Amino acid sequence: MLEKKQHSYEKAVLVGVVTQNQDADKLQEYMDELEFLALTAGATIDRRFTQNLTQPDSKTFVGSGKAQEIKEYVKENEIGTIIFDDELSPSQLKNLEKEIEVKILDRTNLILDIFAQRAQTSYARTQVELAQYQYLLPRLSKMWSHLDKQKGGIGMRGPGETEIETDRRIIRDRISLLKDKLKVIDKQMATQRNNRGKVVRVALVGYTNVGKSTLMNAISKSDVFAENKLFATLDTTVRKVVIGNLPFLLTDTVGFIRKLPTQLVESFKSTLDEVREADLLIHVVDISHESFEDHIESVNQILMEINAHQKPMIMVFNKIDDFSYEKKDEDDLTPGSNKNVSLEEWKRTWMNKSKHPAVFISALKKENFPEMKRLIYDEVMKIHISRFPYNDFLFEYFDNDEDDASEKED
Structure with missing residues (x-):
């Protein structure tokens, strides 16, 4: 079930990279938008981390030195969430959580979380839940395993990773069920438009x-x-x-x-x-x-x-x-x-x-x-x-x- 918006603010840091396809000015603009997204979701931003790379690191998105810098900072300042400006691959997410040992979110997960907060009707909630499960499925293995006793918060709404041993088959069955449910609603809405x-x-x-x-x-x-x-x-x-x-x-x-x-x-x-x-x-x-x-x-x-x-x-x-x-x-x-x-x-x-x-x-x-x-x-x-x-x-x-x-x- 989708949880109601929480009123307590989480301390978070933002991470982005300057690449050959994204200059410093464009990154600054994206990071401003990412901060607005984070504030909308219920976070308070403590600091931004940026790095110049030809392209994001395939293992940890940022370089190993920058990852270590971020790790030390979040530990010293008791930061509970790190938000990356781009979508992380399942392996990047897994490696970062193993290395830094705090909750890692990317822009996609953050947007999905805001949608989970904002969805009011049954139809909107079904749409968001489907999107969340589709995002979750390839990232299911040991996702946020170190947080198994810390439920709730940004990125943990909706289907979330509430049980680490969640079976992939159950997730796929749920996705199939939600798609069938949306097909029925789609037909109803198409009929309304025709009427x-x-x-x-x-x-x-x-x-x-x-x-x-x-x-x-x-x-x-x-x-x-x-x-x-x-x-x-x-x-x-x-x-x-x-x-x-x-x-x-x-x-x-x-x-x-x-x-x-x-x-x-x-x-x-x-x-x-x-x-x-x-x-x-x-x-x-x-x-x-x-x-x-x-x-x-x-x-x-x-x-x-x-x-x-x-x-x-x-x-x-x-x-x-x-x-x-x-x-x-x-x-x-x-x-x-x-x-x-x-x-x-x-x-x-x-x-x-x-x-x-x-x-x-x-x-x-x-x-x-x-x-x-x-x-x-x-x-x-x-x-x-x-x-x-x-x-x-x-x-x-x-x-x-x-x-x-x-x-x-x-």
Whole structure:
């Protein structure tokens, strides 16, 4: 069973490597994100360890000298958890635990743990449990054997390694059972989607923690859970929304993230089906994040993997209320960066060069909402007209929040 979120914070350290495919700046960005993930899971970060390598060590991910340094530090400072920024192989995990003798997690296990905390419905819990077992199976042998008397904590939720002698056959049988259970639920959800008729479907997509749920609440006047943490929303939420007098279905989906575990992509197939079967995507972007262009690329990559990248799309750049930049001095000859670009410059770039229509808003403060709603209305109308070319009913756009309506989709 999935355990409830624990309130006690674990002391942890982070570990990452600079490689030929990941420079120091990129590693710093990934480590910042990893720390946010760790805080979301319930850890407090004591220190970061980094190392320059051509590629991660096949035995212990980091070199033997760095592993020894980490071992001495965690022992002296009573650190209970080490979190690696990349997915560890079963042999790397086994070797590290044998060498350092504390709980070892990688980015994949950490994300799975957060999903285990966040899953609210039976469907979401089943998806997470399947992903956890798929991750656990090749790592089953002696996993965290030195912790057999220390249950619970980050990475120990869900199926976890609660009994070291857990039989692989039992795990495989459980995986098979969960897959069968998801197939039944998948059919039920497909039937629900078919029962929605030919109403235009719009899906919110984007990187995690960009404000999709806040935007969902603002547009649909609903109360979808929103929090300034990664993966605040796991369960798909559908609302019937009316802008002007044009109705459509709006779906809030799980946020994407770089290095998204393949187990989650597979187990959350039906959740992603909401994106695959949408008529229009609203790609929400946190314009205040200095790496928002990388986030866009990550989301586009996942959309391509699920064959949803050619759908009509609106780019909604959110959090303009948090946007700030450092104006570069005219005498400064050093190369510029995203930090030196003003919001007006970003607007000109994306509104003039992007193949998708774009709008810049604040979902929290509802800035530029009339412009955004008009844009959504126009794009939904195009799809509606193509679907019902001989419909005699004429829609007329008007911007009156009091006349807009929304209701929950059962």
